[in-house]
Amino acid sequence: MPQQKSDYQIAQDKILNSIFNGEFDIANRQNLGPLIPIRLFQVLRMVALGSNVEDMLGDGAPALVYHSGQGLGQVLGQAIIGEVDNNFETYVAQIEQLCRKLSIGLLVPETIDLKAGVFELRVDECVSCAGIDGVTSPICHFEAGMVGGIFKTFFNQNVRAKETKCNALGHDTCLIQANLY
Amino acid sequence: MNKITSIDSRKSSVDEIDNILRDLMNLQGVTAAAVVDKDGLVTHIRRNFEINTDALGVSVQIVFGAATKAAGHVKHRAANIVICENSDGYVLLAPIVSGFMLALVTEDDALLGRVRFELKEAIPSLKKLFES
Numbered sequence: 001m002p003q004q005k006s007d008y009q010i011a012q013d014k015i016l017n018s019i020f021n022g023e024f025d026i027a028n029r030q031n032l033g034p035l036i037p038i039r040l041f042q043v044l045r046m047v048a049l050g051s052n053v054e055d056m057l058g059d060g061a062p063a064l065v066y067h068s069g070q071g072l073g074q075v076l077g078q079a080i081i082g083e084v085d086n087n088f089e090t091y092v093a094q095i096e097q098l099c100r101k102l103s104i105g106l107l108v109p110e111t112i113d114l115k116a117g118v119f120e121l122r123v124d125e126c127v128s129c130a131g132i133d134g135v136t137s138p139i140c141h142f143e144a145g146m147v148g149g150i151f152k153t154f155f156n157q158n159v160r161a162k163e164t165k166c167n168a169l170g171h172d173t174c175l176i177q178a179n180l181y
Numbered sequence: 182m183n184k185i186t187s188i189d190s191r192k193s194s195v196d197e198i199d200n201i202l203r204d205l206m207n208l209q210g211v212t213a214a215a216v217v218d219k220d221g222l223v224t225h226i227r228r229n230f231e232i233n234t235d236a237l238g239v240s241v242q243i244v245f246g247a248a249t250k251a252a253g254h255v256k257h258r259a260a261n262i263v264i265c266e267n268s269d270g271y272v273l274l275a276p277i278v279s280g281f282m283l284a285l286v287t288e289d290d291a292l293l294g295r296v297r298f299e300l301k302e303a304i305p306s307l308k309k310l311f312e313s
Contacts, residue, residue, distance in 0.1 A: 057250065059246050059249070062221075066220050
């Protein structure tokens with residue numbers, strides 16, 4: 001007997017289907033429309049899925065956030081991989097387009113070493129940390145996980161992704177390094 | 182020459198970590214032994230059944246993080262070992278260093294005291310290897 005979907009899973013399906021179908025208008029937002037201020041997104045990302053999670057899980061919080069991002073990356077990757085004929089460049093280009101369309105950030109591949117299984121991806125104008133400064137270590141664990149999930153889906157291999165530069169640290173961009181292992 | 186030494190010593194550390202995990206796996210009822218990094222990624226593992234390593238890694242960090250918070254709330258200072266007693270066995274978690282964790286999975290016939298003792302014995306050796 002198939003396991004019944006949770007309400008969060010039902011909502012997730014609805015949201016992702018809507019994204020993949022290119023639907024922009026949102027029901028029940030006749031007056032306010034489909035866009036929200038970036039600071040509201042950052043509240044959800046850095047407070048709800050950041051400091052609040054940290055209050056409950058302490059040092060376990062980054063792992064949870066990374067895993068959440070990885071899950072999303074895998075879903076995005078799975079939605080795209082069927083259309084790219086196993087071509088990595090096309091796959092990355094499609095991901096770039098999707099991230100731009102969703103205003104996640106501007107993805108720029110910096111290093112692609114397929115032989116060594118090492119990749120570096122810049123995320124300019126990263127939605128999570130734009131306008132944030134004064135932190136002491138990279139804070140975009142969600143985006144690092146997302147990149148990890150995207151590569152994991154394409155290569156069907158374990159991936160370790162780590163943010164090595166972060167806009168919130170003063171680097172003007174976020175740089176995510178991913179290694180296949 | 183320095184480069185060669187460095188690569189050799191890293192390989193040797195990996196081998197030593199693997200040896201420690203293998204020794205833990207030799208204990209009665211232990212079915213998996215894994216090292217998890219602070220991001221919840223499994224860096225070393227020995228197991229005799231299929232595991233979703235991503236899910237295991239993140240669970241280890243979440244459970245230990247929550248246990249550490251709970252210990253703090255009741256003024257017990259640091260959490261040293263977390264033991265999950267399940268219907269079909271145990272999961273034991275212990276911190277190594279710098280966010281790295283050791284996780285052991287056992288069947289229900291494992292001798293909990295023995296496994297716990299060996300886990301505690303393994304931590305200082307692992308700590309040395311991760312610090313080197």
